[in-house]
Amino acid sequence: MLGPPRPWLLRAVQAWDRTRLHLLCARHPGLEVHPSASASFSTARYVLAPGSHLRIGARAVTERLPGRLQFHLYPGARVEIGEGTWLRTEVGDLHVVAFEGATLRIGPECLVNGAHLSAKGEVSIGRRVQIGVGTRVFDADQHDLDAEHPERVEPVRIGDYAWIASDATVLRGVTIGEHAVVGTRSVVTRDVPPHTLVVGVPAAPLGKVGDRSATR
Numbered sequence: 715m716l717g718p719p720r721p722w723l724l725r726a727v728q729a730w731d732r733t734r735l736h737l738l739c740a741r742h743p744g745l746e747v748h749p750s751a752s753a754s755f756s757t758a759r760y761v762l763a764p765g766s767h768l769r770i771g772a773r774a775v776t777e778r779l780p781g782r783l784q785f786h787l788y789p790g791a792r793v794e795i796g797e798g799t800w801l802r803t804e805v806g807d808l809h810v811v812a813f814e815g816a817t818l819r820i821g822p823e824c825l826v827n828g829a830h831l832s833a834k835g836e837v838s839i840g841r842r843v844q845i846g847v848g849t850r851v852f853d854a855d856q857h858d859l860d861a862e863h864p865e866r867v868e869p870v871r872i873g874d875y876a877w878i879a880s881d882a883t884v885l886r887g888v889t890i891g892e893h894a895v896v897g898t899r900s901v902v903t904r905d906v907p908p909h910t911l912v913v914g915v916p917a918a919p920l921g922k923v924g925d926r927s928a929t930r
Contacts, residue, residue, distance in 0.1 A: 731756040731778070744787070748772040748797075758783040765789045766812070771797040771822070777804045788814040791833075796822035796841075803828060805847045816853075821874070832856075836869040842927070843872050846880030846898070853886050873908065875926040882917075893926045 731753035738760060739745045744767040747755055752775040759781050762768060766787035774795050776783050782803035787793060791812035795801065799820055801808055806828025812818045818833040820826065821841045828847040831837060834854035845851075854867040868887030872878070876890050879898040890896065891908030900917040911921045 727778075728753050742768075744768060746770065748774070752776055754778040755783075757781070758785060761786045763787060763789045763791070763814075766791045766793075768793045768795075770795045771799065773798045774801070775799075776801040776808075779803050782806075783808050784810070786811045788812065788816070790815040792817045794819045796820050796824060798822050799824040799826070801826050813854075827880075833870075834865075835867040837871075838869065839872045840874035840876070840892070842875050844877045846878060846882065848881040849878050849883070851878075851884045855886065875929075877926065877929075893923050895923050895926075 734756035735747055735753060738756065739747060742760060742762045744762055745760065746769045748771050750772045751770045754776050755770055757778050757780040766789060768785055768787055783801055791814065793810060793812050799822060802825060808826060808828050809830045810818065811832045813834040816833040816835055818831060818837045820839045821843065823842045824839060826845045829845045829849045831851045837851060837853050851870055853870040855865045858864045866886060870884060870886065871889045873890060873892035875893045878884065878896040881899045882896050884902045888902050888905060890906045891910065893909045894906045895911045896902055896917060897913030900913050901915045903916040906912050909923045910919050911923050912918060913920050
């Protein structure tokens with residue numbers, strides 16, 4: 715029976731991961747990882763095109779699960795991971811994708827569980843937002859509908875303290891207000907007012923939500 719990891723071994727692993735992070739930053743000029751961010755970010759997969767910029771803020775954390783966290787940034791894209799945010803991968807793969815010239819910001823103290831976030835223009839996520847497993851956020855149609863109807867791109871904004879439950883989909887042009895809650899497997903096609911619970915396909919108001927700033 716295996717015992718608990720020895721402290722010296724844990725320190726050695728962390729030192730190796732920190733070294734790998736320094737090497738990654740040297741290899742990718744656009745990668746900036748705060749010294750207090752988790753060394754486990756060394757196990758993420760980085761596909762960073764020239765001219766892209768990825769900033770991982772202070773005290774941001776993720777698990778040490780190689781390849782479960784993936785960053786794909788196209789030329790000129792900018793991604794910011796806020797202070798104290800947890801990009802959680804033990805529950806599922808987490809993809810952060812920013813296309814050419816796009817901006818994707820995740821605010822401080824957020825919890826993003828095994829989701830897919832995609833920006834072709836702008837995706838902005840506020841403070842202490844919670845995003846559930848399997849949820850997808852798109853600010854674009856992803857493809858042209860046909861020869862006469864080109865792809866549309868409209869910003870997505872998610873306000874402070876909002877909670878988007880598991881397997882939900884947030885589509886282009888949507889603003890989700892502060893303290894709002896989106897139910898499991900909902901498809902959000904229009905704005906959600908602050909302090910509102912929405913559910914369904916398409917998501918529709920079901921009730922009111924109080925102050926979520928003290929929730930975990």
